[in-house]
Amino acid sequence: MKKIRVDRYKLVSSVVMIWFVFMVGMANADSSFILSPVKAVEEGRGYYKDQVQPGDTREYTFLVRNSKDTPVQLKLYPADALPAQNGGRSFSEKEHRLTLVGSWLEPQGVKSITLKPHEVRSFNYILNVPEDLRPGQYVGVIAAEELIKAEETAAGTEGQQASVAIDVVNRSGVQMVLEYKADQAKHEMSIDEFEHDYVSTGHSRLTIKLSDRGTILEKPTGKITVRDGQGQVMYEQEYAADSIYAGSTADMVYIVNDRLLLPDVYEVNYTASFSGKMVSRTFTFKVTPEQSKASQVSLTEAGKIEVTQTFWDWLELHLWVVVITIVVIIFIFVLMFWLLLLLWKRKKEEKEKQETPSTPPSGADGNDNNQLVNM
Incomplete structure (x- = not known):
C-alpha cells in the first residue's frame, strides 16, 4: 500500500510540474515585445558589463523585437537602476527625474516607437562617464514599456455587473553595469x-x-x-x-x-x-x-x-497597569476615609462646644455675698 501511495504522489507531482512549465511558456509567449542587448551579450548574461575610467564614453546597442502578429507601440527611455521592495532588480519610471547613471545617457527623454509585426529594430545610446567618478560600481538601465489598455465590460442583461477596467503597463529593462576600481569602493x-x-x-x-x-x-x-x-x-x-x-x-x-x-x-x-x-x-x-x-x-x-487577543490578554502582559490601578484606588479610599474622619471630628467638637453651659464671672459672685452679709 505504501508503494502505491508513493507512486501516486510522484504522478501528481509530475503532472503539476508539467502544468507549471506549460503555464510559464504561455506567459512568455504572451509577451508583446523583447528588449535585449546584442546577441553575443544576451547569450552570455543578458546585460552589459564594462570596466571604465573617469571621462570615458561608451556606446551600447539595444534590440527591440515585436513578438506579436500585430503592431505594438512602445516607449523607450534611459532609467536609473533602483531596488524593488525589500531589494531586487528594478528601475525608475519614465516620469522620474534621473539623478544616477540614467542621467549619464544620451539621448535623454522618452522615445515613442511603433514596431510592425515581428519587426526587430536596434537603438544606440551613448554613456558619458563623469570626470569625478569615484571607485565603485554603477548601474544604469535602458527601458521599454507598453501600455496595454484594458477592455471594459459594460453592464448587460439583468444579473450581469460591469467590471472595473484597469490599464496595465508592461515594462522591461536592460542593465549596464560599470565598474571602476571596485575593490576600492566605499561601503556605507x-x-x-x-x-x-x-x-x-x-x-x-x-x-x-x-x-x-x-x-x-x-x-x-x-x-x-x-x-x-x-x-x-x-x-x-x-x-x-x-x-x-x-x-x-x-x-x-x-x-x-x-x-x-x-x-x-x-x-x-x-x-x-x-x-x-x-x-x-x-x-x-x-x-x-x-x-x-x-x-x-x-x-x-x-x-x-x-483575533483572540482581548483587553484581558493585554492586561496579562501589562500587570504594572493593574498594580498602579490598585494603588490609586487604595489611595483614593484612604484619602476619602481621612477626610470623613476630619469632618466627623470637627462636627463632634462643635457639638460639644454647644452643649457646655457658660459659667458666671467670679467678681459677680463676691458682690452678692457681701450684700447678704450687710442685710
Whole structure:
C-alpha cells in the first residue's frame, strides 16, 4: 500500500510540474515585445558589463523585437537602476527625474516607437562617464514599456455587473553595469526612516527606508524586532535583502501577520549587516485605541486571522497597569476615609462646644455675698 501511495504522489507531482512549465511558456509567449542587448551579450548574461575610467564614453546597442502578429507601440527611455521592495532588480519610471547613471545617457527623454509585426529594430545610446567618478560600481538601465489598455465590460442583461477596467503597463529593462576600481569602493549604508500603517486586511505594516550611501551594490542581512512598552517581543523577523544599488533607497516592508497590536507605545529595533559592517537604529510608534479597534474589525471581516487577543490578554502582559490601578484606588479610599474622619471630628467638637453651659464671672459672685452679709 505504501508503494502505491508513493507512486501516486510522484504522478501528481509530475503532472503539476508539467502544468507549471506549460503555464510559464504561455506567459512568455504572451509577451508583446523583447528588449535585449546584442546577441553575443544576451547569450552570455543578458546585460552589459564594462570596466571604465573617469571621462570615458561608451556606446551600447539595444534590440527591440515585436513578438506579436500585430503592431505594438512602445516607449523607450534611459532609467536609473533602483531596488524593488525589500531589494531586487528594478528601475525608475519614465516620469522620474534621473539623478544616477540614467542621467549619464544620451539621448535623454522618452522615445515613442511603433514596431510592425515581428519587426526587430536596434537603438544606440551613448554613456558619458563623469570626470569625478569615484571607485565603485554603477548601474544604469535602458527601458521599454507598453501600455496595454484594458477592455471594459459594460453592464448587460439583468444579473450581469460591469467590471472595473484597469490599464496595465508592461515594462522591461536592460542593465549596464560599470565598474571602476571596485575593490576600492566605499561601503556605507544608513537606516533613514520608519513608518507604521495598516494594509487593507487590517494587518500592521512596518516600512523601513534603507539607503546605500556607498559606491557599490549591497545585499544586506539583518533583523527587525518590535517590543511593547514592557519589553515583550511582539514581532521579530530576520531578512536577507536583494540588490540595493549605490545611491538608492529600498523600502523594506514587513507585515505583522500573526498578532493584533493593542494600544501601546512600541519600540522597533532594526539592524543591517553588509560587507563586514553593521548599522542599527531604534524607532518608536504608538497604536491608539481607535487604530487597534479598526485593525481588529478589518482582520475579523477579512477572515485572515482569528483575533483572540482581548483587553484581558493585554492586561496579562501589562500587570504594572493593574498594580498602579490598585494603588490609586487604595489611595483614593484612604484619602476619602481621612477626610470623613476630619469632618466627623470637627462636627463632634462643635457639638460639644454647644452643649457646655457658660459659667458666671467670679467678681459677680463676691458682690452678692457681701450684700447678704450687710442685710
